[in-house]
């Protein structure tokens with residue numbers, strides 16, 4: 001091993017977690033096949049009909065063979081797979097199944113973090129106590145998910161969250177895979193492309209490639225350079241390249257949530273309301289990310305402020321919102337109307353959550369002028385561009401971190417300190 005072997009062994013001693021990541025296989029499509037066996041073995045695409053606007057939500061493994069994948073425009077999916085079966089999603093049903101499977105999974109975990117309708121991290125460090133027992137649990141989870149719900153899932157067991165997620169992907173579908181140690185993770189990943197690391201998106205991969213960094217090994221060997229070039233994100237990238245990930249499983253059940261919000265406390269109070277409006281853009285994006293993953297939308301938008309004298313106010317507007325545009329636009333209007341005093345905290349979110357009943361699929365949406373929709377999306381794109389120019393930021397490749405809150409606070413604090421004097 002290289003110069004990092006000492007660091008690695010220290011970290012191994014500190015983190016003794018056993019985490020199972022469970023992920024249903026082609027979830028929406030599998031539910032539909034279960035309920036209509038005549039669909040079995042056929043390329044099934046859930047999202048929209050080929051004549052409609054929309055994107056692929058999930059598709060069966062048969063459809064994937066034609067190059068169809070989730071988030072693909074439905075027209076493109078149709079071009080690749082014209083004989084596929086196209087269906088609207090049935091979110092009510094998927095949510096019910098989701099509750100059912102998570103009840104099974106929760107029997108095994110000390111803590112469970114739901115990260116999507118069909119996906120969760122289970123902390124079994126204390127309920128299993130060993131990788132052997134965790135393996136038995138994982139096989140039991142698979143067997144019960146199949147016998148009680150009629151669906152297959154893939155499980156990954158590992159010492160960290162990232163490794164567990166990597167492991168569950170490894171043998172999909174109906175997969176089972178273990179990554180017991182940091183060294184096992186590195187051995188598995190070392191010759192893979194940088195994109196195989198969970199924090200490396202398409203844009204970041206391109207940037208790394210331009211520097212001649214193509215594999216995980218390249219990242220390890222040129223650690224210093226990655227750290228210098230990519231700043232905070234570089235730390236995350238290099239940590240993961242060495243298998244370092246000490247994040248804990250955080251108990252989270254979406255159905256317990258009545259609201260979703262993000263707030264930030266500044267290190268120093270600010271009376272700069274243009275800055276506050278900019279901050280709302282990032283907070284709205286972060287809220288949107290969670291609504292998407294859990295298939296939820298809010299029936300109201302809130303703005304919360306705590307003034308420098310600790311007085312807190314909440315303003316809200318009843319309006320359907322499940323995306324950053326809607327959340328930001330409303331929160332921004334609410335901000336305009338408040339008393340302009342220095343604040344220490346700002347937050348925004350949505351409340352009165354309900355499941356997303358395929359809102360994109362209503363007749364209204366089909367009849368809506370696509371240009372109007374696009375214009376709405378452009379608000380966030382335009383505002384992000386303004387933020388980049390104003391603060392000298394570059395969001396490309398970093399938005400994921402902001403969505404997940406990894407760098408949200410640091411970015412906002414950076415903005416506060418670097419607001420240009422005009």
Ligand SMILES: [Mg+2]
Pocket residue numbers: 023024025026027118119
């Ligand atoms: Mg899945």
